[in-house]
Amino acid sequence: MVLNFYSSMPFNMGHDKNYQNIPWPSLTEQLQNANTVTELGCGTGWLCNRIKNNFPNLKVTGIDISQTCIDSARYRGSDINWQVEDLTKYKQKADVVISIGVLHHIENANLQKLIEHTIKLSNKYAFIGLYHSSSRQAMFDFFARYPQKKHKKLFKKMMPHMTNDTQRESWYRDQFNHPYEVASSLKMYKDAANNTKYKLTYSNVNTDDMYNNTMARLETFEFVSGFIYGGFEK
Amino acid sequence: MKWLKNFIKRIKMEIAYRKRLKKAKKEDPFIYK
Numbered sequence: 001m002v003l004n005f006y007s008s009m010p011f012n013m014g015h016d017k018n019y020q021n022i023p024w025p026s027l028t029e030q031l032q033n034a035n036t037v038t039e040l041g042c043g044t045g046w047l048c049n050r051i052k053n054n055f056p057n058l059k060v061t062g063i064d065i066s067q068t069c070i071d072s073a074r075y076r077g078s079d080i081n082w083q084v085e086d087l088t089k090y091k092q093k094a095d096v097v098i099s100i101g102v103l104h105h106i107e108n109a110n111l112q113k114l115i116e117h118t119i120k121l122s123n124k125y126a127f128i129g130l131y132h133s134s135s136r137q138a139m140f141d142f143f144a145r146y147p148q149k150k151h152k153k154l155f156k157k158m159m160p161h162m163t164n165d166t167q168r169e170s171w172y173r174d175q176f177n178h179p180y181e182v183a184s185s186l187k188m189y190k191d192a193a194n195n196t197k198y199k200l201t202y203s204n205v206n207t208d209d210m211y212n213n214t215m216a217r218l219e220t221f222e223f224v225s226g227f228i229y230g231g232f233e234k
Numbered sequence: 235m236k237w238l239k240n241f242i243k244r245i246k247m248e249i250a251y252r253k254r255l256k257k258a259k260k261e262d263p264f265i266y267k
Contacts, residue, residue, distance in 0.1 A: 012264055014263075016264060018262045018263075018264065021262055023262060023265050046264050047264075100266060101266050129266060157251075159263070160255060160258050160259045161258055161259055161260065161261040161262070161263045162263040163263075164263070167263065219247050219250070220247065220250035220251050220253075220254055221247065221250075221251040222251075222254065222258065222267075223267070224267045225266060225267060227266050227267060
């Protein structure tokens with residue numbers, strides 16, 4: 001179901017104007033000391049491409065289960081090892097392993113185990129971004145204040161930086177029409193670090209009670225899909 | 235009076251949005267928040 005969802009329209013399509021911006025300084029710092037990096041669930045490959053633009057000597061691998069996504073990714077960068085693979089069965093290690101917005105969409109899988117599987121694939125550092133439960137709830141509650149027929153218009157208002165209609169549509173359906181999603185928490189990240197014997201050295205949240213904080217941002221019409229990011233160091 | 239409170243809240247939300255609009259337009263559209 002999820003594979004069909006992304007094959008019909010890959011997420012985050014469009015021309016990438018900020019092709020050198022890696023938006024997480026903690027990740028950039030780790031990439032400076034790495035030789036290999038793998039992104040699990042690279043989609044259309046925007047992040048792999050940005051990494052390659054910043055670190056041309058780094059061996060970058062992007063894997064995704066969707067052939068359509070990998071075909072789009074090939075347009076972005078030719079000097080990247082793109083592979084159509086199922087990340088739950090992927091075993092090749094890399095110095096840095098990244099997975100952003102992917103593990104929470106894998107059906108019939110235990111999210112905690114997927115996080116740990118991703119961490120263990122890294123020789124040095126794993127960087128994982130997922131929906132956060134209370135933050136995500138705030139996002140749904142905010143939109144529920146408005147009639148459903150107004151959601152797209154509201155979403156457009158909240159995304160003034162997203163001028164490409166196709167890209168915005170791919171985001172909208174990912175947020176509101178996705179066939180499967182689960183949410184994670186800081187506790188889950190901490191447990192994953194303990195179980196794998198890695199250290200959780202970075203997180204953008206310091207509590208699982210993110211509801212009010214996220215709602216306050218949404219109420220200024222800033223779109224927040226509700227992410228938690230974590231950096232796990234060996 | 236609930237309608238008045240809601241109306242004032244809406245106005246406040248709109249003002250806050252207008253304040254951050256210029257900065258928001260420059261944000262990186264590929265980033266997940």
